[in-house]
Amino acid sequence: MREPLRDVRSYRLPEEVVAPLLHGLPEVAVQTIAAITMEVPAYAEAFAGELGHKIERAVQAALGTFFKLVSRPGADPGTPLQSALDGAYALGRGEARSGRSLDALLAAYRVGARVSWRELAAISVGTGQPASTIADFAELVFAYIDELSAASVAGHADELAATGRIRLRHLQELAQALVAGEPAHVLQTRAEQAEWTPPQTLTAIMLPERAARWVIDLLDRRTLQLADAVPEVPGMTVLLVPDPQGASRPTLFRLLTGHSATIGPARPWLEAQTSVARVIRVHELCRSSAPGVLDTEDHLASVVVTADQGALADLRARALAPLAGEKGAAAAKLLETLRSWLLHHGRREDVAAELFVHPQTVRYRMARLRELYGDRLKEPEWVLALTIALAVPDPGGVGSG
Missing domain, CATH: 1.10.490.10 (Globins)
Structure with missing residues (x-):
């Protein structure tokens, strides 16, 4: 020795x-x-x-x-x-x-x-x-x-x-600037400070922090992580992934299988803020009813319909006012029948199949709805208003704002 x-x-x-x-x-x-x-x-x-x-x-x-x-x-x-x-x-x-x-x-x-x-x-x-x-x-x-x-x-x-600590801080500052929607020249400067080569696009992914710790190692090395991106949802974080589009997007979905994740749209890297806003919005709207991996592209209608919550509440109150006198289970059955009738363009057999009821039951309920609405169920403006009002569940009940 x-x-x-x-x-x-x-x-x-x-x-x-x-x-x-x-x-x-x-x-x-x-x-x-x-x-x-x-x-x-x-x-x-x-x-x-x-x-x-x-x-x-x-x-x-x-x-x-x-x-x-x-x-x-x-x-x-x-x-x-x-x-x-x-x-x-x-x-x-x-x-x-x-x-x-x-x-x-x-x-x-x-x-x-x-x-x-x-x-x-x-x-x-x-x-x-x-x-x-x-x-x-x-x-x-x-x-x-x-x-x-x-x-x-x-x-x-x-x-x-x-150097590693300084670069990590610069990367975090870049991520925060992207989410804040800072001007292009500010974002370019932040990217240079962090020695970060901008990709064509960035896609936001919202997922639990514990999953992000190992998922990030399997992604592009330029992937950014947002610290405290969603303070109202503890334990969740947002990754900004370079260019997961085309053939690589399905790979991203497979990688996230088994996790509760929401994948946003690909956006030019200077506009990454819009992808982050989309995943947060879809998470708020759909996470409780749709576990697993969510693609925001599958929920665009809900995002559009709920863009102005106040306007939606007013529209819902006006469109469903004729049902205000119906109570309890009867009101709920009329509401689900009306929604299905609108989606199936009045095809009674299709409505009955979706609701698992007899076509005669559909006929009875629609007769009651025609009593309440009269000729308004034939007017395009009212059909459109009812379609929008019933496009997403109303947490407050029939006709509530």
Whole structure:
């Protein structure tokens, strides 16, 4: 089992050991950069030209910090190392901001440690240092590189976490702006901030939050989730799914099978607000009577008829006023017969089949309705008013507003 590397903070090398190493630092840095350039292709271009000179100086500074650390008697052992660790941490964050993984940087650390140790060991051997001192020195070099590597890993991870949180916030702000119907230039800016590529269309899906947690992983990566989209319906959320139309729309329905979900129409992404409004409206109208996956396209008539609830209540009160004197079960039977009669254009046999009654019963009920309405059942305007009044169930009862 490999023993842990020595704590580089607590070790000191004699001045006569360090002096020749410091003198050879510039050449060691040159050799280290050359090896990294050759063995780590990702950095070959970055090390060219003026940037290469800056990196060379940075390598010299890192090695110089190491020598200060192992040759300072009595001073705070953490101070020189902390400066190097801060630089390595910043380097890791910079790699994350540039969109690169840590593979290249850690490879560069490994190559740098190997080559710098090779060159420094050659200097130590040339100055006649004993084998035990050179061995201790080797352990310190690799312990130092390990600390720098760990600091870079931490910087890279922290930057990714911070970037992820910032992007998530931008995506949430974009979703809220879409629902609020913000102007196109505002939405474009929000999309750019979130690094979100707009699709042709967005389709709103309303479903329980627990289902959304796994469904979203199966959808387009650009899918947006609205936090607290429907505060009046706790536990529900809304997803905005890119381009689920054409052949992909049936796939979406299959994916949601077994869940209580409402799927809205596909709309240009700048108009996603209208798809969200549609799913919320259909959910309000139909969810209690139609479990499972709802397609808002199947409920357009209900949406249209109930668009102005006040006007619908007034129309219903006026159209059903002749039934106001009928009570209880008798009123309910006349109402269902009138609705079926309107839907089947007066075909008695079809009405009887739908209501599971004898055609003679239909004839009797229609006779009573003609008594109440008179010739108005023959007038197109009244037929239209009654059709609209009875298109959706009246929660208040016959003739209520």
